[in-house]
Amino acid sequence: MAMPSHAKYLIIGAGIHGLSTAWHLAAQLEAKGLGGGKDVLVIDKGGIAAGASGIACGVVRNNYFQPAMRELMAQCVEVWESDPKAFSYHPVGYMQISPEPMHADVATIYQQQKAIGYDSTFVEGEKDSMSYMKGLFHDWQAKGITSVLHEKKGGFANNTASIYGLAKKAEDLGVRILTGAKVTGFQYGHNSEAVTAVVTDRGVIECDQVVVGVGPWINQIWNMLELPKQVAIKGADGKLHEGIPMWRYWCLEEGTLGVDPDLQRTNDGGPPPVIHVDTDAPLYSDVDGSLISEEMWGIYYKPDLNFGGIQGGAMPYVVETPVDQVAVDPYGPDSPDFIVGDDFAHMWCSALAFCQKRFEGQIKHYKMNEPSGGLGCFTPDSFPVFDRFRENVYVIADSNHGYKMIGVGKLVAQELVNGESALLKPFRFSRYAEGKLHPTSHSPFPWS
Numbered sequence: 400m401a402m403p404s405h406a407k408y409l410i411i412g413a414g415i416h417g418l419s420t421a422w423h424l425a426a427q428l429e430a431k432g433l434g435g436g437k438d439v440l441v442i443d444k445g446g447i448a449a450g451a452s453g454i455a456c457g458v459v460r461n462n463y464f465q466p467a468m469r470e471l472m473a474q475c476v477e478v479w480e481s482d483p484k485a486f487s488y489h490p491v492g493y494m495q496i497s498p499e500p501m502h503a504d505v506a507t508i509y510q511q512q513k514a515i516g517y518d519s520t521f522v523e524g525e526k527d528s529m530s531y532m533k534g535l536f537h538d539w540q541a542k543g544i545t546s547v548l549h550e551k552k553g554g555f556a557n558n559t560a561s562i563y564g565l566a567k568k569a570e571d572l573g574v575r576i577l578t579g580a581k582v583t584g585f586q587y588g589h590n591s592e593a594v595t596a597v598v599t600d601r602g603v604i605e606c607d608q609v610v611v612g613v614g615p616w617i618n619q620i621w622n623m624l625e626l627p628k629q630v631a632i633k634g635a636d637g638k639l640h641e642g643i644p645m646w647r648y649w650c651l652e653e654g655t656l657g658v659d660p661d662l663q664r665t666n667d668g669g670p671p672p673v674i675h676v677d678t679d680a681p682l683y684s685d686v687d688g689s690l691i692s693e694e695m696w697g698i699y700y701k702p703d704l705n706f707g708g709i710q711g712g713a714m715p716y717v718v719e720t721p722v723d724q725v726a727v728d729p730y731g732p733d734s735p736d737f738i739v740g741d742d743f744a745h746m747w748c749s750a751l752a753f754c755q756k757r758f759e760g761q762i763k764h765y766k767m768n769e770p771s772g773g774l775g776c777f778t779p780d781s782f783p784v785f786d787r788f789r790e791n792v793y794v795i796a797d798s799n800h801g802y803k804m805i806g807v808g809k810l811v812a813q814e815l816v817n818g819e820s821a822l823l824k825p826f827r828f829s830r831y832a833e834g835k836l837h838p839t840s841h842s843p844f845p846w847s
């Protein structure tokens with residue numbers, strides 16, 4: 400595509416958020432008689448699905464302890480369900496299998512799922528949890544489980560395929576997608592905060608409205624926009640805590656056991672739900688019986704033809720390097736620093752065997768020669784920030800919750816065209832200073 404000189408709406412990032420926003424923006428502009436896809440330009444320094452959306456495990460769930468997250472996820476699942484084929488979406492369901500310290504939290508999730516009409520089953524008590532799981536998988540053997548939340552909706556989607564599906568929907572409505580153009584800065588008006596043009600390594604593009612959907616690169620764009628590197632947060636104690644870094648990186652640990660995906664069928668031969676297990680039972684090595692963990696730990700997994708086996712992950716770890724020095728590029732499997740190693744394979748395969756007998760002794764099939772894992776950029780409270788900055792810059796910073804959030808772009812488009820969305824309101828930047836924080840759960844994961 401020739402380098403455009405102007406775009407009414409310029410979206411940075413061709414991942415799940417940038418493309419979902421582009422598609423819905425085109426549709427909503429057209430519906431209102433205010434224009435259409437020709438007014439929307441997406442630019443990406445790499446290509447479509449070059450970022451986190453292209454390597455995501457692809458899990459789609461509602462299971463969140465925070466009411467605002469749950470309501471938002473229910474809306475997102477509706478968008479996934481609107482065209483499963485185009486989004487390569489597999490609605491197999493999702494299970495949160497938990498130990499006693501998480502029981503009460505998950506019980507409230509179930510209650511609120513009932514309140515919003517989100518179909519799920521909740522099983523309580525060690526004995527009943529075991530028999531429910533054995534009813535699905537005859538070889539279930541995980542210890543320390545006292546509740547099971549079985550979401551009948553949700554499941555997973557194939558990462559790259561779904562992002563290409565979104566790109567097609569946007570392009571079909573006339574949206575232009577320019578790849579290989581990297582944003583290096585912004586130009587501002589003489590007497591205003593607003594961005595008048597986006598500077599790229601291929602030229603300057605004037606624009607009326609910017610949307611930022613750059614996933615793990617948000618710290619770089621945030622710095623270019625000269626937004627605050629630190630924030631003040633009003634805590635539950637009513638005091639303002641100053642100097643909290645706005646961004647920090649976590650490294651996500653995922654991998655694939657290269658066995659036949661059909662190894663993980665349910666007792667009746669059907670496709671299994673995505674499994675997420677947290678437990679406080681000790682984890683021992685499936686290789687030599689040594690103790691791996693006595694702390695609470697968790698894993699998730701699903702059979703996935705796209706990855707060629709049983710794919711999943713475990714808890715991420717905090718990257719201690721100062722945020723401006725973290726090498727985000729090369730990203731994902733190409734990174735020399737942020738891919739998983741032997742320790743992950745040992746832990747995750749042992750944990751699979753802890754859960755189901757069929758995985759005992761299978762570590763030899765782990766795909767060591769396929770690098771996996773990747774960085775996520777997190778906000779101070781690990782929940783998304785969806786907000787306007789500098790008058791005409793809309794930032795979609797999902798704090799790494801976001802592949803499942805295919806519906807956020809629809810709501811962002813609504814905010815750009817029609818006004819405020821109640822579902823996005825709890826995710827404003829001002830919540831830090833106002834102390835309007837989301838409740839935190841007992842999960843060992845930063846995104847539950």
Ligand SMILES: Cc1cc2nc3c(=O)[nH]c(=O)nc-3n(C[C@H](O)[C@H](O)[C@H](O)COP(=O)(O)OP(=O)(O)OC[C@H]3O[C@@H](n4cnc5c(N)ncnc54)[C@H](O)[C@@H]3O)c2cc1C
Nearest residue numbers: 412414415416444450451452456457458582614801802803
């Ligand atoms: C290993 C892993 C597994 C995950 N699994 C899940 C999961 O199962 N479920 C889930 O819900 N979430 C998951 N996530 C999180 C999820 O992938 C992200 O939250 C989401 O994909 C972010 O989408 P995005 O559109 O904001 O960014 P991205 O998909 O990262 O897209 C951003 C795009 O911006 C482009 N870009 C960056 N900087 C510039 C620039 N200066 N100029 C031009 N373009 C630029 C990049 O090239 C990239 O293509 C996972 C994340 C990782 C790393």
